[in-house]
Amino acid sequence: MNTLLSNKALNQWNLFWVISIPMSIIIFIAMQQHDMTDPHAVSEMIGISVRWAVPFIFIVTAASAVQILFPNTFTRWWLRNRKYIGMCFAVAMAWQGSFIFIMSTTFRDYYFQDVYLLRNEIEGSIGYIFLTTMVVTSFKSGSKYLTPQQWKLAHKTAVYFLWAYAYTVYWWEMFYYSKPENGGVDPGAIDYVYYWAGFLAFALRIAAWGKKRQKRITEKTNPLLLMTGAAITIFGMIVASTGTYWTESVNSYLMSPSWSVKLELWLPYWPFEPFFCFFIIGFGVMLMTPMKSASLTK
Numbered sequence: 513m514n515t516l517l518s519n520k521a522l523n524q525w526n527l528f529w530v531i532s533i534p535m536s537i538i539i540f541i542a543m544q545q546h547d548m549t550d551p552h553a554v555s556e557m558i559g560i561s562v563r564w565a566v567p568f569i570f571i572v573t574a575a576s577a578v579q580i581l582f583p584n585t586f587t588r589w590w591l592r593n594r595k596y597i598g599m600c601f602a603v604a605m606a607w608q609g610s611f612i613f614i615m616s617t618t619f620r621d622y623y624f625q626d627v628y629l630l631r632n633e634i635e636g637s638i639g640y641i642f643l644t645t646m647v648v649t650s651f652k653s654g655s656k657y658l659t660p661q662q663w664k665l666a667h668k669t670a671v672y673f674l675w676a677y678a679y680t681v682y683w684w685e686m687f688y689y690s691k692p693e694n695g696g697v698d699p700g701a702i703d704y705v706y707y708w709a710g711f712l713a714f715a716l717r718i719a720a721w722g723k724k725r726q727k728r729i730t731e732k733t734n735p736l737l738l739m740t741g742a743a744i745t746i747f748g749m750i751v752a753s754t755g756t757y758w759t760e761s762v763n764s765y766l767m768s769p770s771w772s773v774k775l776e777l778w779l780p781y782w783p784f785e786p787f788f789c790f791f792i793i794g795f796g797v798m799l800m801t802p803m804k805s806a807s808l809t810k
Contacts, residue, residue, distance in 0.1 A: 517589040528596040532603045535564055539607050551619035555627065558611045565604030566678045566706050572598045573675040574713040577720035595650055601674075602647050609640065635780045639677045642670035676781060679710035683786035687755030711752055711789070718794050725801035733802060741799030748792030759785060 520526050542560055546553035575594040579587040616623045646667055648654035655663055685703045699707075751758070766783040767773055776782050 513585050517585060523589075523593060524596055527593050528599050531597075531600045535600065535604060536607070539564065539604075548614070551615060551622040554611055554615045554619065558608055558615065561604055561608035561611060562678075562681075563702065563706075565601050565608060566682075567709065568597055568601035568604065569671070569674050569678050570706075570709050570713040572601065573671055574716045577713075577716040580720040580723055581716065598646065598671075599650070602643060605640070605643055612636075630777055631780075634778065635677055638780060639674055642673050646670045673780075675710065675713060676787070679707070679714070680781060680786045682707035682710060683755065687759045690756065714790055715793065718790065718797055721794075722797035722801050725798075725803055728803060729801060733800065737802060738800050741796045741801075743796070744799065745793050745796030748789045748794075748796060751792055752789035755785070762788075 516522070521530055539557075539561055543557055546557055548554060548557075571590075572594055575591045575597075579591040615627065649658060649663060649666060658666065682703050685697075686699050686707050689697050690699055763783070763785060766785075767776065772783060781787070
């Protein structure tokens with residue numbers, strides 16, 4: 513394993529080229545097989561490029577967490593090459609951006625009548641701003657304008673936002689659009705895989721956060737608190753897998769105030785149903801790893 517993962521072809525910019533060139537060739541071939549004078553074909557190419565991009569942002573999101581939870585040769589290689597895997601994500605998103613540009617300029621009527629949605633436009637535009645910021649500041653010429661703290665904050669915020677954008681797409685596919693009243697489109701195998709991959713990527717981050725908190729605990733944790741936290745964590749996992757049963761009623765309740773309806777148009781991801789499971793799991797982990805305040809530990 514050490515020999516394989518230390519191979520130059522699987523590290524840094526060589527890894528980037530090994531992944532991004534074949535990916536781009538495949539996308540280009542797919543484009544040649546579609547009639548790009550048809551807006552539906554362009555729309556399909558947008559979907560193809562997104563499906564190539566999604567795994568990379570999930571891998572980047574989980575990189576630091578897996579190294580904390582499972583420190584070994586592979587996870588260290590994973591974390592070491594996180595930047596270059598992120599660049600592969602940027603390449604796939606550049607393909608998507610080019611297809612969106614074609615759609616919005618060449619097929620404007622179709623785009624604004626059948627595709628355009630203000631909420632999605634805001635989320636997508638913010639996502640591309642974050643992505644551009646990450647790419648620019650991944651090089652010394654861009655990062656020199658940021659302090660280490662600013663760089664870390666910018667990249668972590670960008671990763672979280674881009675992960676959320678990809679994850680929510682498949683959450684809605686799983687638990688909203690599959691209902692008859694919302695289109696009745698059954699999720700495909702890739703929807704299941706990407707949804708659970710996105711869930712796992714962030715769940716691993718919560719677990720890593722819990723492990724770091726656990727290391728700072730100096731006293732025995734109350735068994736009742738442990739049991740309560742474990743129960744809440746399990747409940748959060750149940751919430752993650754049962755969205756079909758609670759999404760409609762919860763969404764109706766949260767969207768009943770007029771201010772909430774207006775907020776949905778402008779605030780990305782509002783009212784945050786896809787993330788309820790993480791709020792619950794995070795709270796459960798927090799209870800299982802209680803931290804005393806500084807004043808109490810002195």
